[in-house]
Amino acid sequence: MTSATPTLLYIDDDAALARLVERGLTRAGYKVVHAASGQEGLDRLAQGGIDVVALDQYMPGLDGLETLEQILKIADAPPVVFVTASQDSAIAVTALKAGAADYLVKDVRGEFIPLLQVAVNGAVRRAAIQKARDEAEAEVHASRDRYAALAAEREVLLREVNHRVGNSLQIIASLLHLQANSSTQQDVKAALTNAMGRVAAVAQVHRRLYTSHDFKTVMLNQYLEALLEDLRRSAEGNKMSRLTLKADPVEIDPDRAVAIGIIVNELVMNAVKYAYPDGAGPIHVELKPHADDLQLAISDEGVGFSDKADPRGTGMGQRIVAAMAVKLDASVERDPGHNGTRFVVRFARVTPAPAKSTSVAAS
Secondary structure (H helix, E strand, O other), X not given: OXXXXXXXXXXXXXXXXXXXXXXXXXXXXXXXXXXXXXXXXXXXXXXXXXXXXXXEOOOOOOOHHHHHHHHXXXXXXXXXXXXXXXXXXXXXXHHHHHOOOEEEEOOOOOOOHHHHHHHHHHHHHHHHHHHHHHHHHHHHHHHHHHHHHHHHHHHHHHHHHHHHHHHHHHHHHHHHHHHHHHOOOHHHHHHHHHHHHHHHHHHHHHHHHHHOOOOOOEEHHHHHHHHHHHHHHOOOOOOOOOEEEEEOXXXXXXXXXXXXXXXXXXXXXXXXXXXXXXXXXXXEEEEEEEOOEEEEEEEEOOOOHHHOOOOOOOOHHHHHHHHHHHHHOOEEEEOOXXXXXXXXXXXXXXXXXXXXXXXXXXX
């Protein structure tokens, strides 16, 4: 029930029967208000404070069905129990179809009053349940709207963060490029160029995220194409003119994309430096599915791995590749049968789940 003492509006032109209803329903815990006509009942409803209505069919002026129609136009109208002395079931069916909560047939001696009590109890209870359901659904819709608004705000913020980070990293890469060009020491120039490539690899991921509709994944083939284009523009002379990419469309998370990009940068730059001592030659990057994993291959047709040792090398590139491979949980292998040098990196499409620790009881 909606309150400790719910109020019943009994609309009936029979004053004697109304007194019986008031006596019986008051004992049942209701406050009973009587209206002698449909219009009087509507006027009382307009004042508020009514929890349930019992409505007679046959009255002068507005009859029960006409009054019911007007009641149901009221916002948050209370439930209506339709009461009629007629045995004509068509009237009851019409009332129920129009929106009455229940109906019953009355008699002049008031023997129907216990049934009326049951009917109004049920109508009030169902109305309370429906109201609670409507409020819960409204709260769910409001929560969804709040979540959608927060998600939209988060998307804008993430896009802006990726934009700013990408721009900042690109500025750093450009500064490194300028510093490398102004240096007269070859080892310093090479170190700065390598650092520029590593920064550019990270910057490209943030650029991909800034222009993407999904901040959780990066199209790896598109990312690699943009990364290789950066390498072509920063190439020593024309050594990158024959740098090619063959990649299937693959989605991957941003953190793993960064690691892959850095590996590609290191291995491509290694090929640029050492594969073709007398000039430029082809360098190929290939990405394709391999069983349940992905396979990335960086290859050249140059002098071969054994002839690439550079006494000035620091081994930094190899250490970076190894570190990124650990991050990817990847294997990095050199293909000994390739004419030139070919490195193959195999890794899972998604981050592997951490292994569950197990304990063995001591015997």
